[in-house]
Amino acid sequence: MKNYTRVIERILEQIHTNERFVLTSHVNPDGDGLGSELALYYFLKDRKKEVKVINASPVPVMYRFMDPDAAIFKTYDARNREYIIQSDVIFVLDISEMHRLGAVEESIAQSSAVRICIDHHSANNFPGDILFTDEQAVATGELVLQLIKQSGFQITLPIAESLYIALLTDTGCFRFSNTNARALLLGAELLASGVSHMNVCSKIYESNSWEKTRLFARTVATLKKEVNGKIAIMHITQDMMKETGTVYEDIEGFAEFARNIKDVLISILFVEEPDDKIKVSFRSGNSVIVDRLAAEFGGGGHKNASAAVIKNLTLSQAIESVIKAAKRYVENT
Missing domain, CATH: 3.90.1640.10 (inorganic pyrophosphatase (n-terminal core))
Structure with missing residues (x-):
């Protein structure tokens, strides 16, 4: 330093x-x-x-x-x-x-x-x-x-x-x-x-509520892989939060989960927010720098942990747009 x-x-x-x-x-x-x-x-x-x-x-x-x-x-x-x-x-x-x-x-x-x-x-x-x-x-x-x-x-x-x-x-x-x-x-x-x-x-790390745990289980159930497992994605909707009785703050820590799966280079968590906004959290290992990926959507952060907020797209549209961009970061790895 x-x-x-x-x-x-x-x-x-x-x-x-x-x-x-x-x-x-x-x-x-x-x-x-x-x-x-x-x-x-x-x-x-x-x-x-x-x-x-x-x-x-x-x-x-x-x-x-x-x-x-x-x-x-x-x-x-x-x-x-x-x-x-x-x-x-x-x-x-x-x-x-x-x-x-x-x-x-x-x-x-x-x-x-x-x-x-x-x-x-x-x-x-x-x-x-x-x-x-x-x-x-x-x-x-x-x-x-x-x-x-x-x-x-x-x-x-x-x-x-x-x-x-x-x-x-x-x-x-x-x-x-x-x-x-x-x-x-x-x-x-x-x-x-x-x-x-x-x-x-x-x-x-050892004080999760039952409500947060139920939301986490629902979130993991949305887990999907792209590019032969190099990219892992999950999502959370407003309905999922209402049904589990959780609030936005309960999501803290969820984005890291899929990054721990073998061969995953980028994990992405999409969260529906009010007012037609989608919060996107990116996590990666050392080989992929995701703050550049986040910057493509107006966000930023650290090279291995970044985020962005996408406006005026539905959840499915945001997922499609982000996955398309993310594929460029892993296709040659």
């Missing part, structure tokens, strides 16, 4: 000279976005700052243990719009494009606050005043850890656990291609701070 000492000094200066902060992440936040937010929240609160964490989407069910009393993570509404506009500093975490802020985007655009983006996605185009971005970082949580350490602040257990969640989930429990020597050293450092690996894993 590059040396970001000067960038971090600029961020710490903003923290030192301001009082009112907003932390936000992308729509449908994942473990890295939420863990990074929570760690930075604890850091700022310990410095006696006024802080609110405001996201466009609710916290997914599997991560609600991070804030069991719903006292920290807030879902955007008219009540916190003015707080965003009148804030001094806005931290945007784990996001590379302004539009991925969802409903929060308009309020941030209207605010005169200093915008600080901390992110590890490739091709970051966020219009921030200070950009602390590195696509070589294991997770956004790694950059937040670097920021806190350079401040000289002691890493507390709540901060360490939050950052461990960021690291654990973005590496797929240390299975994905971003699991390198530095990732394992970072994990060891956070465990040495008192984090329980077993406890965190249990809360994230």
Whole structure:
């Protein structure tokens, strides 16, 4: 990784000279976005700052243990719009494009606050005043850890656990291609701070509801293969969610399932959303870079985990269009 000492000094200066902060992440936040937010929240609160964490989407069910009393993570509404506009500093975490802020985007655009983006996605185009971005970082949580350490602040257990969640989930429990020597050293450092690996894993991966499990079974029943099994696809309809009593946040983690099938190079999950939108999640192994595929449909993300939202197509039309494009990425492998 590059040396970001000067960038971090600029961020710490903003923290030192301001009082009112907003932390936000992308729509449908994942473990890295939420863990990074929570760690930075604890850091700022310990410095006696006024802080609110405001996201466009609710916290997914599997991560609600991070804030069991719903006292920290807030879902955007008219009540916190003015707080965003009148804030001094806005931290945007784990996001590379302004539009991925969802409903929060308009309020941030209207605010005169200093915008600080901390992110590890490739091709970051966020219009921030200070950009602390590195696509070589294991997770956004790694950059937040670097920021806190350079401040000289002691890493507390709540901060360490939050950052461990960021690291654990973005590496797929240390299975994905971003699991390198530095990732394992970072994990060891956070465990040495008192984090329980077993406890965190249990809360994230071993606490599924019956409703989510039924939806998962229905989703797996849609599994199909293309190009002799090199591409695996699944889908979720609005009716499936209604019939199982689930909400959108219950889908977190489903996209990875088909990638674990032998010989599958790309797994794709299609999810019907309201207003004629289809969320498409792409997963791949090291040999196929799916952020390029996602970009063809206006999306992006990581080289092995990306997503896009397709508008004005039916589910069947979206599947046909995406499969046609995906075949180009595997036909010569």
